[in-house]
């Protein structure tokens with residue numbers, strides 16, 4: 001058994017062992033820290049910043065920051081919830097999120113995060129309304145990056161689990177998007193059985209399995225039943 | 238004194254208004270608390286005076302929508318964007334992002350009135366009667382055009398959500414929607 005140490009998270013004591021991230025230690029202790037680009041089974045990349053916490057007063061990404069002995073970590077404070085709301089809002093404004101017509105609605109982690117954070121009121125941000133092509137070339141799969149939040153989960157799953165590299169980032173800055181390794185999806189060696197295509201990899205509605213449609217009735221969908229991350233917290237806006 | 242409420246559907250489908258009817262018998266409670274001014278519910282076409290609350294369904298897709306929205310802003314103390322169309326454009330906003338189109342509005346109209354296999358249009362022309370309001374280059378959200386005080390998400394927001402919000406607004410109470418009533422679809 002490796003040596004363990006403790007740190008405080010919102011006043012509670014969390015134990016961790018060397019090399020564990022704040023997120024891993026919190027997960028092991030059953031304390032949820034919100035996240036979008038991080039998910040079980042993939043290497044963390046710390047890009048969405050929704051898991052932002054303060055460690056000894058400095059903002060860090062909980063999914064990539066190693067836990068430190070005796071550090072003081074804050075997560076569900078008004079300041080940090082404000083950052084998370086702004087981050088999530090910007091994702092809604094950067095892409096085209098027409099939830100009423102989206103197959104992921106009700107099981108979408110972005111939408112669920114907005115619900116958890118209690119986002120109902122309007123923002124100062126403009127809607128960018130990008131125009132990105134929809135790739136329906138493949139017989140079983142559609143890729144609609146108008147809803148992409150650039151979490152890279154498809155990229156990591158395809159590369160690290162499927163060993164295929166079907167998806168990759170292309171472009172930089174505001175022009176950065178997810179592309180495929182070929183002219184279109186039909187041109188790649190992607191398969192409906194790939195881990196990258198599994199419904200729990202894309203947190204939003206970009207990677208769509210054809211022929212399934214709206215398969216769970218409204219009211220019975222994952223986040224109709226319970227908030228993402230379990231018991232809600234930090235709901236005041 | 239009863240609160241005065243005005244409502245309107247701009248670039249919306251009337252679904253949000255229909256949803257208000259889903260508050261069922263609480264409509265009677267509502268009528269104890271409010272009086273409707275300009276609204277499709279009573280078919281009043283003009284404001285009879287200043288209102289406490291304006292409920293606006295739908296975004297702006299034509300110049301008449303913009304004109305009406307300015308009238309609502311001028312006459313209502315509190316302006317509420319009701320439903321996804323009013324909040325972020327909703328389904329009509331899809332025309333802003335028609336794939337690869339140089340001229341999305343033209344392409345949208347041509348598909349709707351000329352090119353679709355499901356269109357029977359003997360004149361083979363896009364409707365252009367001077368009585369029709371001029372379409373805007375794109376669909377705008379309410380907040381793009383005027384200051385919006387509150388918004389109620391949902392397509393449509395459920396009767397429960399509308400009741401919860403109206404009840405708080407009428408009582409002048411600060412409130413928030415509980416988790417199960419926050420829906421963007």
Ligand code: SF4
Nearest residue numbers: 097099102108204205
């Ligand atoms: S991806 Fe999620 S947030 Fe975006 S439209 Fe679909 S359900 Fe809504």
Ligand code: SF4
Nearest residue numbers: 148149151152154202
């Ligand atoms: S397509 Fe989906 S999984 Fe891939 S980066 Fe975009 S949002 Fe993430």
Ligand code: SF4
Nearest residue numbers: 249250252320321322
């Ligand atoms: S939000 Fe939905 S129900 Fe309301 S007007 Fe728009 S399409 Fe209709």
